[in-house]
Amino acid sequence: MWELLTLLLLTLAYFLWPKIRRPGAKYPKSLPALPLVGSLPFLPRHGHLHTNLFKLQEKYGPIFSFRLGTKTTVVVGHHQLAREVLIKKSKEFSGRPYVVTLDILSNNQKGVAFADYGPHWQLHRKLVQATFALFKDGNQRLEKIICQEISLLCDFLATQNGKSIDLDYPVFLAVTNIICMICFNSSYKYGDHEVKVIQEYNKGIVDTLDNDLVNIFPWLTIFPNKTLKMMKNCVNIRNQLLDKILQKYKEKFSSNSITNLLDILIQAKLNSDNNNSGPDQDSKLLSDKHILSTVGDIFGAGVETTTSVMKWTVAFLLHNPQLKKMIQEEIDQNIGFGHTPTVSDRNRLVLLEATIREVLRIRPVAPLLIPHKATSDSSIGEFAIDKGTRVVINLWALHHNEKEWLQPDQFMPERFLDPNRSQLISPTLSYLPFGAGPRSCVGEILARQEVFLSMAWMLQRFDLELPEDGQLPSLEGDPKVVFLIKPFKVKIKAQSACPPPGCTSGLGIPSSPFLIYEAWITLHLCCRCLRLW
Numbered sequence: 001m002w003e004l005l006t007l008l009l010l011t012l013a014y015f016l017w018p019k020i021r022r023p024g025a026k027y028p029k030s031l032p033a034l035p036l037v038g039s040l041p042f043l044p045r046h047g048h049l050h051t052n053l054f055k056l057q058e059k060y061g062p063i064f065s066f067r068l069g070t071k072t073t074v075v076v077g078h079h080q081l082a083r084e085v086l087i088k089k090s091k092e093f094s095g096r097p098y099v100v101t102l103d104i105l106s107n108n109q110k111g112v113a114f115a116d117y118g119p120h121w122q123l124h125r126k127l128v129q130a131t132f133a134l135f136k137d138g139n140q141r142l143e144k145i146i147c148q149e150i151s152l153l154c155d156f157l158a159t160q161n162g163k164s165i166d167l168d169y170p171v172f173l174a175v176t177n178i179i180c181m182i183c184f185n186s187s188y189k190y191g192d193h194e195v196k197v198i199q200e201y202n203k204g205i206v207d208t209l210d211n212d213l214v215n216i217f218p219w220l221t222i223f224p225n226k227t228l229k230m231m232k233n234c235v236n237i238r239n240q241l242l243d244k245i246l247q248k249y250k251e252k253f254s255s256n257s258i259t260n261l262l263d264i265l266i267q268a269k270l271n272s273d274n275n276n277s278g279p280d281q282d283s284k285l286l287s288d289k290h291i292l293s294t295v296g297d298i299f300g301a302g303v304e305t306t307t308s309v310m311k312w313t314v315a316f317l318l319h320n321p322q323l324k325k326m327i328q329e330e331i332d333q334n335i336g337f338g339h340t341p342t343v344s345d346r347n348r349l350v351l352l353e354a355t356i357r358e359v360l361r362i363r364p365v366a367p368l369l370i371p372h373k374a375t376s377d378s379s380i381g382e383f384a385i386d387k388g389t390r391v392v393i394n395l396w397a398l399h400h401n402e403k404e405w406l407q408p409d410q411f412m413p414e415r416f417l418d419p420n421r422s423q424l425i426s427p428t429l430s431y432l433p434f435g436a437g438p439r440s441c442v443g444e445i446l447a448r449q450e451v452f453l454s455m456a457w458m459l460q461r462f463d464l465e466l467p468e469d470g471q472l473p474s475l476e477g478d479p480k481v482v483f484l485i486k487p488f489k490v491k492i493k494a495q496s497a498c499p500p501p502g503c504t505s506g507l508g509i510p511s512s513p514f515l516i517y518e519a520w521i522t523l524h525l526c527c528r529c530l531r532l533w
């Protein structure tokens with residue numbers, strides 16, 4: 001009996017043990033690994049995975065590997081090596097590994113975020129980029145769409161004057177509407193039932209996506225699994241909602257007016273359908289299912305990531321009231337109340353911009369990015385990497401490297417400013433908040449504009465203060481597929497009635513003290529607007 005069991009285990013171990021395919025090659029140092037379970041028993045169980053992997057660098061160096069089930073994962077925690085993977089050897093490392101939950105979400109690796117390297121991913125990424133190009137200028141300018149929504153967000157916040165609220169819903173609605181405009185030229189109203197549905201299935205998916213043992217041992221899918229069931233349920237709700245939008249949209253689609261992501265995808269499909277010369281691959285890659293996955297990726301990424309960054313920014317400002325005051329003074333001095341902030345104010349509101357950069361450093365949206373996969377045998381630094389190996393970039397390690405950042409655990413926006421605090425600087429190459437290379441975040445420009453404009457608009461009109469109970473937000477975070485912040489409240493206070501109803505700022509700049517006095521008397525300019533002059 002024992003002999004039989006041993007034989008069985010040895011046979012299993014033989015098949016499940018990864019084969020070293022290049023004898024003599026030097027591989028990254030590895031955590032210990034056992035048959036079947038791999039390195040699982042040797043990975044710390046408590047704390048955040050990104051910080052645990054960062055700590056392991058002390059023992060194993062800036063690149064090391066571990067094994068989970070049958071899969072080898074290489075962790076890269078230095079910017080030079082990370083850039084080699086993401087930029088220099090991007091072709092060899094632009095694959096995406098098969099992950100059970102991500103495969104369900106992406107309907108067999110369709111879409112852009114989780115699709116493996118290949119013609120399908122290349123086509124869809126190109127079409128998404130073409131969509132963002134539609135919003136470069138003109139009536140559809142990205143900035144205009146963002147400002148419309150932020151203006152509504154601020155109007156809503158004005159109704160909450162004096163109250164302590166969770167910003168989650170209003171911010172979620174604003175960013176959902178911005179991405180809705182980009183995807184299908186539509187938007188929701190405050191309180192629309194569908195927004196709640198989206199918010200709920202998003203939560204269900206984010207909570208379950210990277211939380212399951214089946215991602216390590218895919219064979220576990222043969223057993224009933226509650227988490228997976230819940231995830232599938234949320235994905236179904238999402239797919240039904242997006243499919244309803246797609247089918248309705250197809251009826252009103254017109255080739256004469258290409259204004260959003262759905263237009264671009266439908267038009268690309270029609271073009272390849274009409275192209276009868278030879279077998280056209282693109283047509284197959286643009287089925288309704290493919291379109292739905294790409295829209296789902298952009299829609300989901302656009303909402304979850306930006307909402308999270310905006311909440312983190314507010315949280316850090318609540319922890320640093322002095323900084324918040326200085327940003328408000330910067331807004332006062334450079335913009336005042338005469339007009340609302342624009343994207344072109346970014347190089348004038350340098351402290352605000354530096355603060356956002358620091359938020360993205362200290363709490364990256366995706367501390368481990370989305371895992372990559374080697375599409376062929378390759379190398380990173382001096383180490384051999386086999387085809388099929390998962391490669392994880394530990395952005396957290398890059399952003400917290402003590403050799404690159406002074407006191408990396410401290411929130412210090414001034415590190416992104418020159419000594420005069422008048423210009424933005426890039427202090428080190430160890431900073432990649434949006435990734436880099438062909439798999440970098442396709443919505444980077446959108447995200448940066450959204451966060452900058454919303455913070456500038458909000459801080460111009462409101463004081464964001466601690467709630468009545470004085471509770472500071474927790475800065476620990478909740479690492480899911482996006483590094484979330486735990487729920488918190490903020491007290492909204494309209495800035496000291498300025499500009500007052502009668503303020504006629506913007507009518508012209510008085511040229512002498514006397515005229516300023518006269519303007520004060522006759523035009524009812526408020527002290528804030530006068531201070532500007």
Ligand code: 3NQ
Nearest residue numbers: 113201202205206296297300301304365366481
């Ligand atoms: C989203 C589904 C939605 O219901 C929840 C949020 C999801 C998982 C997104 C995901 C796309 C998606 N469905 O396909 C994005 C993701 C992972 C954020 C979460 C993302 C990302 C981009 N930059 C930084 C971190 C994550 C890209 C695809």
